[in-house]
Amino acid sequence: MAIIFSIFVNSNTILSGTQENILDPQAWVEKYADYLFNFAVVRLSDAELAEDVVQETFLSALKGQKNFKGNSTERTWLISILKRKIIDIYRKKSTAKETRMNEQISDDDFYQSEGDFKGHWKEGKGPHSHSLMPDGELENEELREIIEKCISLLPENLASVFIMKMIDEATSEEICKEMEITPSNVWVMMHRARLKLRNCIESNWV
Amino acid sequence: MAGKMKHKLMVFMSKGMISCDEASFLISRSYDDKLTFRQKFKLKMHLLSCYLCRRYEKQLAQLNDAVINYKGSCEHTHCEHTLTKEAKVKISQHVNKELKSES
Numbered sequence: 001m002a003i004i005f006s007i008f009v010n011s012n013t014i015l016s017g018t019q020e021n022i023l024d025p026q027a028w029v030e031k032y033a034d035y036l037f038n039f040a041v042v043r044l045s046d047a048e049l050a051e052d053v054v055q056e057t058f059l060s061a062l063k064g065q066k067n068f069k070g071n072s073t074e075r076t077w078l079i080s081i082l083k084r085k086i087i088d089i090y091r092k093k094s095t096a097k098e099t100r101m102n103e104q105i106s107d108d109d110f111y112q113s114e115g116d117f118k119g120h121w122k123e124g125k126g127p128h129s130h131s132l133m134p135d136g137e138l139e140n141e142e143l144r145e146i147i148e149k150c151i152s153l154l155p156e157n158l159a160s161v162f163i164m165k166m167i168d169e170a171t172s173e174e175i176c177k178e179m180e181i182t183p184s185n186v187w188v189m190m191h192r193a194r195l196k197l198r199n200c201i202e203s204n205w206v
Numbered sequence: 207m208a209g210k211m212k213h214k215l216m217v218f219m220s221k222g223m224i225s226c227d228e229a230s231f232l233i234s235r236s237y238d239d240k241l242t243f244r245q246k247f248k249l250k251m252h253l254l255s256c257y258l259c260r261r262y263e264k265q266l267a268q269l270n271d272a273v274i275n276y277k278g279s280c281e282h283t284h285c286e287h288t289l290t291k292e293a294k295v296k297i298s299q300h301v302n303k304e305l306k307s308e309s
Contacts, residue, residue: 025301025305026305028301029294029297029298029301033289033294033297034287034288034289037287037288037289037293038280038287038288041287042280042287047287050287051289051293051297054289054297055296055297055300055301058297058300058301059300059301059304062301062304062305062308063304110227111225111226111227117225118225119225119226119227119228120225120226120227121226121258126226126258126259126261126262127258127261127262127265129261130261130264131264131265131268132265132268132269132272133268133272143272143275143276144275144276144279144280147272147273147276148276165238166273166274166277167273167277172238172239183239186238187231187234187235187238187239188231190234190235190237190238191230191231191234191235194234194266194269195230195234197269198262198265198266198269201269201272202265
């Protein structure tokens with residue numbers, strides 16, 4: 001009896017599972033607009049741009065409904081379209097010139113550019129305190145806001161690479177392919193992003 | 207003679223030494239790439255003598271944890287980013303217009 005019952009329950013979940021993988025465009029805005037918007041704001045640090053890209057995502061999805069194979073959920077499918085659009089924005093923002101400038105490891109903003117201590121931390125640009133944030137503040141709401149603000153203050157091309165790497169967990173190879181840069185570009189850009197973020201976060205706790 | 211030896215020794219030592227810019231770059235790179243034995247050795251030697259870069263190393267670990275934490279919290283709650291009513295209405299209108307033109 002129990003076995004028959006469990007088969008019944010299982011087949012039921014399977015049925016509802018397939019039901020989920022049907023597109024229902026009428027309900028998209030109500031169901032997913034905020035979710036897509038949040039996803040986009042975190043990655044673009046720009047609410048207006050995020051709004052536009054969410055709208056474009058829905059319109060592209062409508063036109064591409066026949067490409068939906070039903071092997072993922074509606075939401076996953078919409079996110080995959082949104083992701084492509086965000087990467088296109090990253091690519092537009094990053095120019096070849098900016099990337100070449102980033103080849104240089106040395107950053108005059110942070111290190112001394114001449115003298116006996118060339119290459120050493122500039123006064124006040126190295127870490128001031130032992131800890132980047134007060135102890136046990138990792139879960140803190142304020143820290144979340146500071147991180148968000150500091151990421152938004154990064155130069156756009158550094159922010160793109162940093163977000164792809166840290167938030168989307170892309171590999172260096174994937175980033176190189178999408179942004180048409182070399183692995184050494186990625187390392188230098190990540191280094192610069194971390195220099196600036198660390199500096200920004202530390203100065204926000206003072 | 208002793209002075210000459212000392213100078214030679216200094217030159218020899220400084221060849222293997224890196225400064226803070228390179229050391230902090232290697233600390234960062236260790237998160238994205240595997241460092242070679244040589245790079246690890248150079249970095250260790252620098253960290254022995256540089257308290258600022260030791261702090262930097264520790265702080266980058268904290269930064270890494272903080273960003274991972276931020277990522278987690280933004281995926282589960284909505285990070286408080288929601289569309290305004292007006293924006294939602296605008297998007298709905300565009301979607302509905304497209305839906306009508308399809309049918």
